[in-house]
Every structure is written in C-alpha cells, then in structure tokens.
Amino acid sequence: MTSDTGCCPAGSLPELIANHKDQGEVIDLPGSDMKLYVVGSGDKVVLHFYDIFGFTGGRTRFICDQLAKQGYKVVILDLYRGKTCAGLPMTPESLIPFVKQFTPEKFVEDTKATIEFLKSEGAAKIGATGTCWGAWAIFHCCAAGLAIDCGVNYHPSVKLEETFGGDLVELVKKVKVPQLMLPAGNDPDNVKPGGEVIKILEGNGVNVEVKEYPRQVHGYMARADMSDPESVKDVEDATFTAYAFLAKYLK
Template sequence: MACCPEGSLPSLQTSYEPRGKEIKVKDLDAYLVGQGSRALIVAYDIYGFGRTSGRARAVCDQLANEGFLVIMPDFFRGTAWPVGKTFDDTMGTWLKTMPYEPQVCSDVHANVVPYLREQHGAKCIGMAGFCWGAWLIQKVSSVPEVLSCGVSFHPSLQIEETLFGGSIDEMIGAVKCPQLLMPAGNDLNMVQAGGQVITKLKASDIERVRDGSRIHAFPDMMHGFMLKAALDVGDEKVKRDVSAAFRLAVDYFNKYMGEL
C-alpha cells in the first residue's frame, strides 16, 4: 500500500471528550492542551485532526498530563482520509497532494514553531508522530536546532520513496536529533530492529543521534494500534502494548527534551 501496510487497523470511533481547545495559528487549525516550557508537536495518521481520528486527541491530553504543552496542527487542512473508506490506490494520489514542501514545511517552521516559542515560551520542542506523522518527524528533524527528539509510532517512512521520489537513506542521514521508533508487527522491515532506518541512524555523524536513537518493536500489534486499536474489548495484549508504548514515549521525551 502507498502508506499503511496490509492488515492495518481501520478508523476507530470513540466517545472520548477532549479537554483541550481548538485554536488558530495564523490560518492553521490546531488542537492545543497543557502548559509548560517543554512543547510537543503531534503529527497524526491518515485520519487526521478531527474527532473521528481515533485516540489522537486523547493521546495529546495524556501527554499534557505528563507536563508537556501539546499542539496537534491540522497539517492536512481538512482533507483527511475518509472514515470507513478502504485502503486503496487512491490513497497515494491523495497523499501526494501534501508533500513536505512548500505548505507542510511552512506550517511547521513558519507557523507552529514560532507560535510555541513566542506565544508560550517553549524552551524545547519534541515531536510525536503516527504513520504518516512519523515521516513528517524525519523531515522536520533535518532542520538544525528545531527538535530535541522525535518519537514515531508504527511509522510509514517508505512514502519518502514510493510517493515523493526521495531516498530513505538521504532522509534519515539528514536527521539532526535522536529518534525512537515503535513499529508494529506488520510494519515494513526497514523500520524494524536491524532494518535500514535504525542502521542509518546509528551511522550518523552526530553523536547524540547515534547514541540516542533506538527501536522498540511491538510484534503482537498491527499498524495503527496506538490510535486505532480498541481498548474496551478485553484484549489484554492491546491494553498492555498501548500503555507500554505511551510510557516509553514519555520516558524518551523526559530524557531528551532540552537537548539540541
């Protein structure tokens, strides 16, 4: 598939009531929650920004509970993958309408980052991403002195090559901050332990990228588990791994936030 591997979880409807607020950052919609000088930018999966995007806003709220200021911008600008639509060949066509440059790049570096620093006094910024959002983290991480670290859940980094004609090695070779990747069992080999991505990160010329980057795989989970695996159906493995992945992310942010 263009983005999500075969067997990926479909959209998830929840009754969760978010406790943050929707704001405007210039002309960009965003969900904002929490406070503090440590800020996290959350980049969602293909289902986007709205209340139909599984647990995306719930995860933002959980991160805020851990002491972070959290913002989830609507990088898709209202054009998320439709809930209930099957994963078909049109997904690639749709995603190709949102390359990193110029709009998404501008949304991050001209809108969101200055907003966090100037309006909220953010001293350091990390980034959490899911599926497509994990690819965005790698792109943002190529700019020096922006992110302290990145955490990617079930990453779909292959779109750099399959959709945008780039090179995985070149994209990862440009990363300037440490990365934690948490692939599911059906994610591609390139993002698994011993795969292309971690191998390239561990060969970085930047010491803190080499030393800090790591992978923690969740082989019992399917792509999308962090936002779209149901937690209320008695599957103890899902509850175990969603909880573990969240804790790993928080611990990683606490360790590396503040370093540039």
C-alpha cells in the same frame, strides 16, 4: 484490516471513530489558515503529527490529552486543513492521491511557523510525536533542521518517502536529533531493531531507541481495539516508553 496502500502495510488497522471528550482547545495559528489543538501548559512543548485520519481521528486527541498530564503543552497541527481519508477505500488508488496533497515543502513550512509562534509564547524545548504518516512528517521536519529536540515515531510510515518518489536513505541521513521508533509487527523490517533506517540514524551519531510490538499491527497506537487485553498492554507500554524518552530529551 487493509491491503498495502502505499502508506500503510498490508494488515493495517482501519479507521477508529473517536470517542473522547477533549481536554484542550482549538485555536487559529496567527497569520495562517491552519488550526491547532492545544492542551496543557508550560515551556516544554510536544508537537503531535497525526495519521491519515486527521485532526479528530481515532485516539489522537486522547493521546495528546494524556501526554499533557505529564507536564507538557501538547499541540496537534492540522496540516490537512480539516481533510481526512475517512470514508475512502483503503487502497493505493484512493490513498496515494490523498496523501500526495500534503507535500513535505508545505507541512515543513507550516511546522516552522508553528514553532516560531510557540517560541514567541515561551517554548524552551520542543519534541514531536507522530503516528503512521505523522512519523514521516517528523523525519522531514527534523531533516529540515527545525527546532525539534527529539522525535517519537509510532508505527512509522517513512516508506512514504518512496511513494513520493524520494530517496528514503537520503532523507534519513539528514535526521540528526534523537529518535524513538515503536514499530508494529507488520511494519517494514527497515524500521525494526537492526533495520536499515536504524543503522543510518546510528551512523548519523543520533541516539536512537527501538522497541517492536510484534503482537500489534500498524495503527495500534491510535486505532487498536482497546477491548483486547494484549492491545491495552502494548499501547500502555508504548505510551510509557515514549514518556521516558521525551523526559530524557526535553529536560
């Protein structure tokens, strides 16, 4: 467990070493130095935005491989270019400089290029899923008006907007596509049912769904101990809640 890092709240889960046989392949995004992990096929695409442990961290690829079995092409964008916070002390002094390497301007540009490539390959509908840092990335990409039809946000670290010196309220006001919020018990109140972020999204006319997992702590989707029956139950519930949400908006 960690103290508050400026990205993740106090009590968040630490790194989980990946233990999964990948079902997809890593390709180069044409015209870019960024790599993509691609699994599945079809014209309904889900972009996945990982947490601060990066392209191969925790259950990230397992989550995407399982999602692909629902009939989607799933794409992980390596926005960090191979970098990860793995091995760094889980403190603000270490993690804030790490995340500040990856500015919204750059990752929105990378995501736009990825979407253009996928559209050229036949993508008709595009959704997004994200864990922790990745949820903040989704909010920025949606706020920028990229062609994303909906977002699924597991234990969202949207408070990073303030870490970067931005205004979270103003960011959320720009999000105009459906969002699913799946916070853990120790996530900020503003992303839980009735919280400020939820109210702003509703005020935007956005269809927003929220389900809190009070028994879980921040990081549960990608890093919970799956030998714990309660974690298994909640991760499975969050997974199927996300599947239902994506099916609704990517049909």
